[in-house]
Amino acid sequence: MGATGWRSTPSAWTPHASTVAAGSAAGPWRPVTRARLRTTSPLLAEWRGDALQDVDAPWAAVEAQLLEEHRLSTIEDRCEAELTLGRHRSVVPDLERLAATHPLRERLQGLLLRALAGAGRQADALTAYDRVRSRLAEELGMDPSAELQRIHTEVLTQRHEPTPAPHPPVRATTLPVPASSFVGRRSELERVAELLRTERIVTITGPGGAGKTRLAIEASRSLEAAGDGEVAAFVELGNVVDPAAVPAVAAAALGIRGQAGTPLTEVIAGALCGRETRLVVDNCEHLLDAVAELVDHVTVRCPRVRLLATSREPLGLAGEVVWPLDTLPVPPADTGDLATAAAAPAVELLLSRVAAAAPELQPTEGDTAAIVRIVRELDGLPLAIELAAARTRVMSLAEIAERLSDRFVLLAGGRRGSPARHQALASTLEWSWDLLAEGERRAWMIASVPVGPFTTELLAALCAAVDPPLDPLEVVAALTDRSLLRVAVRGNPSRYEMLSTIREFGQQQLAASELEPAVRAAHAAAAHTAVAALDRCSVEAWDVDLDGQRDWLPDVRAALRWHAARGERRQMQRLAARLGWLYYLTALSGEGLRLLDAALGPLADLEPPDVEPDAVLWAAGLRIGEPAVNGLAWAELAASLADGPVRRTLAHGFLAAHRVLSGDLEGTMALIQREAAIGGWLEGLWRSLEGKLLTILGQLDAAESALLLAEELLTEGGSWTSMLAGDTLVQLALLRGDIDAVRRAAQRGIRTCIDHRSPDLETELRCLLAMAEAAVDEHARAAVELDRARELADHGGPVMAEAIVAQAEAYALARRGDVPAARERWREALSLHHWTGFACGRPFGLWGLGHLALQDGDPVEAGQLLSESLAVALERHDQDAIAAALEGLAAVEVATGQAERAVELLGAAQRRREQMGAPAPLLNREYAAATWEQVRDALGAPRFAAGLEAGGTLEVSRLVAAPSAQQRPVRP
Secondary structure, eight states, X not given: XXXXXXXXXXXXXXXXXXXXXXXXXXTTTSOOHHHHHHHHHHHHHTEESSTTTTOOXXXXXXXXXXXHHHHHHHHHHHHHHHHHTTOHHHHHHHHHHHHHHSTTXXXXXXXXXXXXXXXXXXXXXXHHHHHHHHHHHHHHOOOOOHHHHHHHHHHHTTOSOOOOOOOOOOOOBOOOOOSSOOOSOHHHHHHHHHHHXXXXXXXXXXXXXXXXXXXXXXXXHHHHHTTOOOEEEEEEOTTOOOGGGHHHHXXXXXXXXXXXXXXXXXXXXXXXXXXXXXXXXXXXXXXXXXXXXXXXXXXXXOTTEEEEEEESSOOOOTTEEEEEOOXXXXXXXXXXXXXXXXXXXXXXXXXXXHXXXXXXXXXXXXXXXXXXXXXXXXXXXXXXXXXXXXXXXXXXXXXXXXXXXXXXXXXXXXOTTXXXXXXXXXXXXXXXXXXXXXXXXXXXXXXXXXXXXXXXXXXHHHHTTSSSOOOHXXXXXXXXXXXXXXXXXXXSSOEEEOOHHHHHHHHHHHHTSSOHHHHHHHHHHHHXXXXXXXXXXXXXXXXXXXXXXXXXXXXXXXXXXXXXXXXXXXXXXXXXXXXXXXXXXXXXXXXXXXXXXXXXXXXGGOOGGXXXXXXXXXXXXXXXXXXXXXXXXXXXXXHHXXXXXXXXXXXXXXXXXXXXXXTOHHHHHHHHHHHOTTOHHHHHHHHHHHHHHHHHHTOHHHHXXXXXXXXXXXXXXXXXXXXXXXXXXXXXXXXXXXXXXXXXXXXXXXXXHHHHTOHHHHHHHHHHXXXXXXXXXXXXXXXXXXHHHHHHHHXXXXXXXXXXXXXXXXXXXXXXXXXXXXXXXXXXXXHHHHHHTOOTTHHHHHHXXXXXXXXXXXXXXXXXXXXXXXXXXXXXXXXHXXXXXXXXXHHHHHHTTOHHHHHHHHHHHHHHHHHHTOSSOTTTHHHHHHHHXXXXXXXXXXXXXXXXXXXXXXXXXXXXXXXXXXXXXXXX
């Protein structure tokens, strides 16, 4: 094309297959608005004048008209995306101009109405509608379209609430905020930031101490300051040695919670899918395989996640862009003046840190030679330069330069046998080591053992293990003065930490000394004592400080490795079992099970006298929901070893849970009846399990009695698990069709969840309440609860929470009559349920899709979906789901003219509901009532009554094998 018109290639207008797929996957609930803007804005910016205006050919006019239509459609797409992002004010001028140019283009007019209303200009929006309505009537003799009329109605009813004035976006971030200034990496910062904008995986490589971490932080912060819209999260792996712990550390940094039975890698991918997230993963070189596996899984599953890693080696992933970070440039050896030397980034960093360490020291021209010598002999390594600068508190620059001349071995002539990537940093740390007295060296070795930030209390236990013992306060003071230790948290108590490279050097020195066995043993004992003190459960009360135990996890992992290296399996069992509640109630269940299995060994090899009963207990509990891992056998062994009321109750409770999963409901109920009557919070656990089981079995009155007792006992015992009874009480009220009882029970449970910081259960309760409100057409109330539930699930909730929210949203959409959106959300919910491996939500999801198929006039698909719902419900002995599926199948039969068969299905459903004491559950009451009316009208009262009676004797399980409606495979 010439100077005017469209200048790009025609293929620029062709939707790319990946773009179409991404938009389809996002759906109406998660529009990829920023991606749409990135795609359309550059294309529109290339447009100049009218299309093909310089071409004089018979075909040109038609082609120009098509291109103009495509351009207008793209402009409308861009404006739609702007409105979705809440940019109503900024888009109004463009829309007013376009609407005036194209007064009969109804989509443009509708976008203008929405923009004006969202900008707080409702009166102008109504005037604009009157104008277009008159124009349509005068020129075309027609009324506005149904869509434009709908937007007009929403403006009249003020459903388009004005958006607040634009303000800088607030984004959650876990990026550290360094205290010192960023020096000497300006070009690298710009380049890495640019790579992050265009590439999915970027890895900064370089030697230890080169400043990889700081550059990664600053690059990510620069994008954040530019308002790129991505959430930044910082995952520190420097303290992690066990590759299996990488997912748990990443989940903790991301604020993602998981659940037993679901691999944590899957939980992380599920939580990040659909979100624009930038992960900064630091210090990967010692965990390359584990990090690569996690990153590959997340980036493949989550196309909107970007990764910035730091490592001494590349991750080796397809699509990875490696940015090698060299040391800082140094000035020539013969540089004679300070100004010229200061232009080199290495000198700029040294002078900046000298000014911070010794403000009274003002370098002069006479110091130029020493300054140049320091940075050159330190090879421009940022960490080495900063350590050297710290020595200016007690030494001159010339003295430091003299000490360097015979203490450092540079890369070209480093220690034989040492990896090249270690030599420069090792030389720097050896120099620091040589400056210390013998007592200070011992202090460095001892303080290198704690993995995370530590207190003087922990340090005191380690200092007491050496001879002669050291004073922990003197150790902290000496190491902090020499920049070998820093204050991590100032408080009561304060916590201290070492840079990972300094700590690694100290541990190498410790391993070569005679101190290691005593110091490591003292550290393991201190970790065991600390986590044991945080578990104060007794018969009277449940009392576990989970947050406190989580803080000790890095040190517990180090202690377990020490025990494992020495073959001390009994100590491993004892320590790992002390974290049983933490593993059981958080996303760490997979790690806990792996550690316990390593400590215990194969089940067949266990000799009861040689194992810790608590280790077997939690190995059984952590297997709940895990497929094919002999969970029932582990639980039976735990029950045989259990002594004391707390351990016995937990062991038999885990045994009951495994029996439920294996389908032994009668055996489980017998176990409950034998063990439950023990009083206190322990009985509350039993009664909670009993209530859930009775609800599934349809014995609602007995279930309610058990749950109310459980709630009372657990609350009195101080156990947060009282919340677990609350969600089943809400389900009971739903089954009985009592909206007021649903509201009371849900609100009570939500308040308890908030008090105990349990967002996952709060999400479930809000979803149950939202569906109840939708069932009685209180759609505004339902929307409030769903918005909060979605917010909770999006902030690190497990996959199951995502499934529950999708399910509730689908039901609410179906109740509002939005069949396409409801179908999409039901399918997403079913996919998530399938992913987790739990079938609890499948009957309801299949029931919902079946009714949507009926509304679309497809009884064949409806029959297949509802038959599958019935089959799953029968497998789970879920009486409500069985009755609902039967009612749905009756609707299929009457829709195909088979009223005689329909009434028998209704009779079978009625029998179950009467046995349950729940004749009209809230969520499917209107659906069932409509079917009853249709069948009664088709048959007449006498035949209807006779058919109901006959249906009460139906063998329901046979319906799964021989439904009357023609089947065809449908996989939502």
